[in-house]
Amino acid sequence: MGKNPEFVKFDKVDKSYDGKVLVVKDLQLDIAEGEFITMLGPSGSGKTTCLMMLAGFETPTHGEILLDGNIISNIPPHKRGIGMVFQNYALFPHMTVYENLAFPLRVRKVEKDEIDKKVDKALSMVSLNGFETRMPAQLSGGQQQRVAVARALVFDPAVVLMDEPLGALDKNLRESMQYEIKHIHESIGVTVVYVTHDQSEALTMSNRIAVFNDGKVQQLSNPAELYEKPVNSFVAEFIGENNTFNGEVVDIDKDKCKVKLANSEILANPITVKSKGEKTTVSLRPERALINPADKMDNMFTGKIEEVIYHGDHTRVRLNLLGSSEFILKVPNSTSNLELKVSQDINIGWNSTDARALDAK
Amino acid sequence: MSSETKQILTTDGIPLEVSLKKAEKKNKIRAFLLVAPLLLFLIITYIFPIGEMFMRSVDDRMVTNMLPKTFKAMEKWENLEELPSEEVYRAFYEDYKLLVENQQHGKLGQRLNKEKNGFNTITKKLFRQIKRKKIDESASLKEQINKIHKRWRNVEFWQAIKRTAPPYTAAKYLKGVDMYLAADGSIAQVDEDRRIHRILWLRTLEIAFFVTLFCFFMGYPIAHLLATLPMKYSNLLMICVLLPFWTSLLVRTASWMILLQQQGIVNDFFVMIGLVADDNRPEMMYNKVGTYVAMTQILLPFMVLPLYSVMKTISPSLMRAGKSLGGTPFVAFWKVYFPLTIPGIGAGCLLVFILAIGYYITPALVGGASGTLISNQIAFHMKTTLDWSFASAMGLMLLTGVLVIYWIYNKLVGVDNIKLG
Numbered sequence: 050m051g052k053n054p055e056f057v058k059f060d061k062v063d064k065s066y067d068g069k070v071l072v073v074k075d076l077q078l079d080i081a082e083g084e085f086i087t088m089l090g091p092s093g094s095g096k097t098t099c100l101m102m103l104a105g106f107e108t109p110t111h112g113e114i115l116l117d118g119n120i121i122s123n124i125p126p127h128k129r130g131i132g133m134v135f136q137n138y139a140l141f142p143h144m145t146v147y148e149n150l151a152f153p154l155r156v157r158k159v160e161k162d163e164i165d166k167k168v169d170k171a172l173s174m175v176s177l178n179g180f181e182t183r184m185p186a187q188l189s190g191g192q193q194q195r196v197a198v199a200r201a202l203v204f205d206p207a208v209v210l211m212d213e214p215l216g217a218l219d220k221n222l223r224e225s226m227q228y229e230i231k232h233i234h235e236s237i238g239v240t241v242v243y244v245t246h247d248q249s250e251a252l253t254m255s256n257r258i259a260v261f262n263d264g265k266v267q268q269l270s271n272p273a274e275l276y277e278k279p280v281n282s283f284v285a286e287f288i289g290e291n292n293t294f295n296g297e298v299v300d301i302d303k304d305k306c307k308v309k310l311a312n313s314e315i316l317a318n319p320i321t322v323k324s325k326g327e328k329t330t331v332s333l334r335p336e337r338a339l340i341n342p343a344d345k346m347d348n349m350f351t352g353k354i355e356e357v358i359y360h361g362d363h364t365r366v367r368l369n370l371l372g373s374s375e376f377i378l379k380v381p382n383s384t385s386n387l388e389l390k391v392s393q394d395i396n397i398g399w400n401s402t403d404a405r406a407l408d409a410k
Numbered sequence: 411m412s413s414e415t416k417q418i419l420t421t422d423g424i425p426l427e428v429s430l431k432k433a434e435k436k437n438k439i440r441a442f443l444l445v446a447p448l449l450l451f452l453i454i455t456y457i458f459p460i461g462e463m464f465m466r467s468v469d470d471r472m473v474t475n476m477l478p479k480t481f482k483a484m485e486k487w488e489n490l491e492e493l494p495s496e497e498v499y500r501a502f503y504e505d506y507k508l509l510v511e512n513q514q515h516g517k518l519g520q521r522l523n524k525e526k527n528g529f530n531t532i533t534k535k536l537f538r539q540i541k542r543k544k545i546d547e548s549a550s551l552k553e554q555i556n557k558i559h560k561r562w563r564n565v566e567f568w569q570a571i572k573r574t575a576p577p578y579t580a581a582k583y584l585k586g587v588d589m590y591l592a593a594d595g596s597i598a599q600v601d602e603d604r605r606i607h608r609i610l611w612l613r614t615l616e617i618a619f620f621v622t623l624f625c626f627f628m629g630y631p632i633a634h635l636l637a638t639l640p641m642k643y644s645n646l647l648m649i650c651v652l653l654p655f656w657t658s659l660l661v662r663t664a665s666w667m668i669l670l671q672q673q674g675i676v677n678d679f680f681v682m683i684g685l686v687a688d689d690n691r692p693e694m695m696y697n698k699v700g701t702y703v704a705m706t707q708i709l710l711p712f713m714v715l716p717l718y719s720v721m722k723t724i725s726p727s728l729m730r731a732g733k734s735l736g737g738t739p740f741v742a743f744w745k746v747y748f749p750l751t752i753p754g755i756g757a758g759c760l761l762v763f764i765l766a767i768g769y770y771i772t773p774a775l776v777g778g779a780s781g782t783l784i785s786n787q788i789a790f791h792m793k794t795t796l797d798w799s800f801a802s803a804m805g806l807m808l809l810t811g812v813l814v815i816y817w818i819y820n821k822l823v824g825v826d827n828i829k830l831g
Binding site: 126143157 | 725727728730731732733734735736737739742745746749750
């Protein structure tokens with residue numbers, strides 16, 4: 050990108066509310082200028098706390114936060130120049146849409162003409178021209194959301210924080226808003242730090258995703274890598290669907306290992322396991338396992354269909370395989386689809402590179 | 411559309427509207443029956459007494475009923491600057507004689523004495539003449555009565571009788587604002603040194619206004635704390651706010667007397683820290699200071715509770731949004747938080763002001779001479795002078811004042827914007 054790769058920097062940040070439990074542990078995170086980074090994690094994983102520390106509503110217990118090279122831990126929120134979109138929008142209910150958008154400009158003593166211009170520009174960005182005189186209560190949820198986004202952007206902040214902004218919208222609206230926010234980000238190049246617990250939202254929108262759990266970043270990488278190459282079993286479990294086998298490493302090579310399950314052995318790709326005898330959880334994406342594969346694959350087994358669920362674009366098949374009845378297959382519903390019936394035996398195969406041997410759960 | 415638009419019918423052929431009314435009738439009756447006891451209660455305890463109070467305040471039928479013939483005769487009395495004709499004298503004599511027979515003459519004397527000083531004396535003299543049967547009914551009564559006392563020859567006394575003729579009067583209301591109906595029927599002001607009611611009205615407004623102001627400035631931060639503190643502490647604080655509610659008003663006022671008196675705890679404390687000299691303890695009671703202090707404390711919950719209920723609904727993220735958008739904490743408060751609390755401020759101020767304007771016990775106990783309000787004057791006329799019609803008139807004026815304030819408030823803020831909880 051050619052821009053500052055450490056535009057926002059969390060440097061060894063700890064946060065504790067009660068002096069007993071660390072909500073955020075030794076957080077080290079660099080955010081590049083113009084990047085769309087998502088903090089993803091289950092509730093209570095510390096992601097919102099990180100956002101609040103960046104916004105200035107919480108102070109780090111230890112460590113520093115840097116914005117464009119300057120330590121901001123002691124700067125109050127109103128001087129940080131960081132835009133924020135709140136979970137429930139936090140539009141000022143007693144002000145019109147125009148006044149809401151003009152608020153950050155008025156407190157900065159911007160000229161009236163300039164305010165009009167900027168408000169107009171921000172509203173056209175979220176395609177809400179003509180709504181200036183409406184009160185927030187007269188807008189639909191999606192419109193309120195857009196106003197909140199426009200308000201966070203209208204004063205040209207260097208960084209915009211979004212705290213689960215789409216949580217209150219219904220599914221269709223949420224998806225269209227995801228694209229809209231993504232396009233706004235692409236067109237103006239602002240740095241966005243986005244917090245969500247919805248993995249599909251994170252995968253759709255982000256340049257990079259930081260998966261939080263237990264106060265720590267589990268993995269920080271781009272969406273494809275996060276999905277294809279999870280580095281530990283938490284990430285594998287949290288992002289997307291996942292078939293797991295628990296077992297023990299009996300043989301390990303450079304890029305292959307043999308894992309002993311209860312009554313069989315499979316070949317897997319060693320990611321975190323280092324030596325023989327280690328306990329491991331092998332993770333395999335459902336779409337990586339094929340039915341009656343044409344090519345030879347290094348893992349070939351026979352399973353019994355337990356359940357077939359029609360999902361429109363694909364069919365989910367639950368199998369009893371290798372002693373587990375929770376093995377999921379995703380079969381695209383193409384015209385050449387084969388007949389799948391319950392209690393039928395089918396052959397399943399997958400490559401050992403797709404079966405990632407991770408830390409044991 | 412024309413009026414001949416086809417009515418919508420149900421499947422049974424009954425017009426839809428009729429059918430709907432029928433269906434809802436049962437529910438309406440049930441709903442009415444539910445509120446009926448309350449309605450009855452309100453009529454008996456509220457609307458009826460107010461009507462009764464109004465009647466009493468304007469009722470002046472006593473003299474009208476006592477002197478029916480006189481007033482009939484007086485209708486022909488045209489030149490009011492001259493004494494009335496023999497006819498009027500005779501009618502008055504006959505009325506009065508009847509009153510003497512029924513032993514009602516004393517009441518008339520007292521009533522007329524209120525209209526014109528010195529009346530009681532001359533009616534008593536007339537009474538004695540009638541008792542001794544010294545009046546010759548066949549001769550001119552005008553001459554005989556005029557001879558009894560020189561005041562009977564004074565046309566002003568006859569004018570006074572004439573003024574009491576209408577069965578209804580606004581005199582009590584005029585008295586309430588230190589005015590009276592002059593002899594010639596015009597409205598006049600009482601002498602400057604006798605205008606006590608206007609001072610009281612103004613003082614009542616002043617004290618109510620300042621008590622409201624003090625309550626607002628003390629209640630706002632308390633309500634804010636209550637709404638933002640963690641549950642653990644806010645519950646405790648809430649109990650502190652409500653505790654006075656659970657204590658008798660009289661007890662609270664009495665405790666202020668203990669605190670505020672010259673040898674009281676507050677004065678002792680001032681002396682102890684050297685703020686005032688021991689022989690120069692300030693008067694904090696039996697004056698306005700006492701009224702202000704005690705009333706503010708007693709009315710504070712009425713300010714805090716509506717404010718609290720409104721503040722509780724304001725999302726803390728709004729203040730955060732204000733700050734993150736670049737507003738200093740003060741700007742965020744003033745532009746975002748404060749405007750959202752206005753409904754609570756309106757409700758609290760209105761409540762405190764209306765309660766303060768009619769406050770009675772506290773000013774009576776700690777107010778002294780300079781700290782009493784109009785309600786104390788009303789009570790005085792109820793209990794001491796027994797002039798109930800005057801007390802009623804002032805009570806109604808107070809009620810009207812409150813309604814006017816409510817109306818103004820509605821115009822300015824809008825009652826819809828009031829939030830009590």
